[in-house]
Amino acid sequence: MARLRLAKRSAILGAVLLLLVIVLFLGRVAGFPAAVVIVSGRSMEPTLHVGDIVVGVKLPYNVSDIVIWCAGPTYCVVHRVVEIKDGVIVTKGDNNPSPDPPVPKSLVRYKVVGVIRWYVWLPAVLLALLAYAYVHREYFLKRQVSPGDVASLMVVFFVVFNAAIALLAPTYYSPRGGVMETPEVTLKGTSVTMNGNVLINLNVRNTRLLSVDSCEALVYGEKREYVCEAIVVSNSQILVKGIPKSLLERMLEERVGPLIIKVKAKIVFGVLNGIYYVYPTWRRPEVTITNGSVMIINPNPASLRVNVTTYAANRPGPANVSFKSYVLEAGGSVRIDLSKYRYAYIRVEYLFQGKHVIIQKRVRP
Amino acid sequence: MRDKEGLKGLGVIVVGVAAYGVVVNTALLFAMMAPLYLLSGPVRGSLGIVTYSIEAFGRTYYSPALDMASFLSIIVITSSTLNVAAGLAVTYLTLKRKEPHIIATEALMASSLTLLISLGTLSGIRRIITYELARLTRSYSFTSTAGAVQVYSVHAHALPAATILRGETYLLLTIPYTLATVVSYALVLRNAGRAEVLKKESLKE
Numbered sequence: 001m002a003r004l005r006l007a008k009r010s011a012i013l014g015a016v017l018l019l020l021v022i023v024l025f026l027g028r029v030a031g032f033p034a035a036v037v038i039v040s041g042r043s044m045e046p047t048l049h050v051g052d053i054v055v056g057v058k059l060p061y062n063v064s065d066i067v068i069w070c071a072g073p074t075y076c077v078v079h080r081v082v083e084i085k086d087g088v089i090v091t092k093g094d095n096n097p098s099p100d101p102p103v104p105k106s107l108v109r110y111k112v113v114g115v116i117r118w119y120v121w122l123p124a125v126l127l128a129l130l131a132y133a134y135v136h137r138e139y140f141l142k143r144q145v146s147p148g149d150v151a152s153l154m155v156v157f158f159v160v161f162n163a164a165i166a167l168l169a170p171t172y173y174s175p176r177g178g179v180m181e182t183p184e185v186t187l188k189g190t191s192v193t194m195n196g197n198v199l200i201n202l203n204v205r206n207t208r209l210l211s212v213d214s215c216e217a218l219v220y221g222e223k224r225e226y227v228c229e230a231i232v233v234s235n236s237q238i239l240v241k242g243i244p245k246s247l248l249e250r251m252l253e254e255r256v257g258p259l260i261i262k263v264k265a266k267i268v269f270g271v272l273n274g275i276y277y278v279y280p281t282w283r284r285p286e287v288t289i290t291n292g293s294v295m296i297i298n299p300n301p302a303s304l305r306v307n308v309t310t311y312a313a314n315r316p317g318p319a320n321v322s323f324k325s326y327v328l329e330a331g332g333s334v335r336i337d338l339s340k341y342r343y344a345y346i347r348v349e350y351l352f353q354g355k356h357v358i359i360q361k362r363v364r365p
Numbered sequence: 366m367r368d369k370e371g372l373k374g375l376g377v378i379v380v381g382v383a384a385y386g387v388v389v390n391t392a393l394l395f396a397m398m399a400p401l402y403l404l405s406g407p408v409r410g411s412l413g414i415v416t417y418s419i420e421a422f423g424r425t426y427y428s429p430a431l432d433m434a435s436f437l438s439i440i441v442i443t444s445s446t447l448n449v450a451a452g453l454a455v456t457y458l459t460l461k462r463k464e465p466h467i468i469a470t471e472a473l474m475a476s477s478l479t480l481l482i483s484l485g486t487l488s489g490i491r492r493i494i495t496y497e498l499a500r501l502t503r504s505y506s507f508t509s510t511a512g513a514v515q516v517y518s519v520h521a522h523a524l525p526a527a528t529i530l531r532g533e534t535y536l537l538l539t540i541p542y543t544l545a546t547v548v549s550y551a552l553v554l555r556n557a558g559r560a561e562v563l564k565k566e567s568l569k570e
Binding site: 040041042043050093095096097147148150151152153154155158159161162165178179180181182183184185186187202203206207263267268269270271272273274275276 | 407408421422423424426427428429430431432433435436437439440443444447467468471472474475476478479482483486497505506509510511512513514515516517554
């Protein structure tokens with residue numbers, strides 16, 4: 001009799017608990033104030049693991065809270081809030097490398113307030129089922145089984161099991177698939193150094209420059225290619241050396257260019273084939289006069305030939321005319337001292353970008 | 366009087382169907398649990414239904430789609446396990462009693478019906494794996510202002526488990542099995558009904 005009462009009581013308790021669980025799990029579908037959800041993905045590891053049950057309640061949330069947002073009955077996400085802005089929130093899985101696309105705030109259903117780990121609830125459920133079977137063992141053992149009983153029970157159990165899997169664990173299926181940080185290489189710019197080398201500056205993400213396999217240089221519009229030497233100087237820079245000086249000189253004096261550098265470099269996970277157009281910033285030589293001295297500076301990364309004619313005298317009348325040609329190296333300069341004369345003029349001529357440039361200046365008085 | 370020859374023949378049929386079911390479902394369990402593909406290249410690792418371990422460009426790769434497939438595989442694994450258990454039970458009981466066991470045969474039929482139910486899920490899982498595999502093995506080469514970046518190819522090597530799920534093989538294996546279990550259960554029931562009739566007739570005599 002006592003055993004019968006115990007069996008009855010445990011059956012009622014079991015039914016009530018089962019109903020409560022179903023209500024809580026389906027709460028998110030019906031929009032109840034609280035709901036539970038089984039985690040089915042790994043995007044929130046190590047905070048949440050597959051199989052953990054999270055308890056959500058309709059409460060206000062802030063950045064760094066874990067929330068449950070749903071775009072449908074079986075399409076839900078349990079992620080952490082990283083940003084809240086006008087009408088939308090941005091969430092991110094703790095294990096994901098980048099955040100999710102922004103979603104409207106209206107999709108957020110619950111704030112996660114508790115977690116029941118899978119290794120706590122699963123053994124408890126199994127123990128409860130075993131205890132239930134033990135309490136009702138006489139019923140199960142003595143029951144007469146008719147044809148169809150077993151099949152019906154099995155099929156019904158399986159259909160309910162199927163439905164439970166679909167409803168209990170909301171699935172997050174992103175059409176984008178998993179997030180993968182693929183290599184990104186873009187050109188930041190090119191520049192010519194004072195010693196005539198070319199620096200290729202790149203933006204490199206999720207990979208690394210390893211080495212340069214080949215390098216060729218040529219001038220735009222010309223067929224002749226020159227072999228150059230290129231090395232990786234940092235994760236984002238390639239230094240190209242060995243560009244013939246004559247090439248740069250021609251570019252400076254004549255209006256030819258740009259310089260084209262063809263590079264084949266190895267990167268982690270692949271190969272970079274780049275063709276870079278280099279537009280050096282050519283500047284006219286600076287001619288400055290200080291206390292009767294003339295300084296001519298070549299600020300360019302290529303040498304420049306300048307022809308200097310000086311007119312000097314100590315009294316009015318015919319002057320001493322002197323003509324000299326200088327080759328100013330890249331960054332180089334020349335100083336002409338005319339301080340010993342009372343009257344002096346200078347005429348500087350050079351070829352710059354295809355133009356014949358003449359500068360005439362009075363040096364003294 | 367019972368037809369002993371008929372019973373023996375029926376027992377052979379039932380054991381044969383059960384054994385076939387055990388083999389097919391064990392293969393299905395193997396296909397679900399074992400890795401299906403090995404990836405090499407910038408994306409490398411192993412890809413399976415229940416578990417995957419992929420490193421993409423030096424970082425661990427997580428896919429919500431694969432996680433979902435892994436979770437849904439519980440349905441197919443449960444069904445296949447039921448089938449293996451029922452098949453073994455039928456085989457054991459039939460060989461022990463030298464005649465088919467009605468309840469066990471019924472359980473075998475029911476478990477094969479659950480397998481039929483789970484085929485839809487399995488088909489979906491296959492589609493997810495195929496889609497993810499195509500995604501992972503796509504070309505990652507691109508062109509930018511820095512030039513043409515040729516990323517090394519990702520190669521996928523199919524493992525034996527993938528053969529079981531390839532094409533419609535699993536359908537050709539499982540659907541006839543389900544039909545066979547239904548037929549064998551019907552035969553067992555019919556035989557049990559005849560036995561009852563014969564018993565009643567012999568008692569009357």
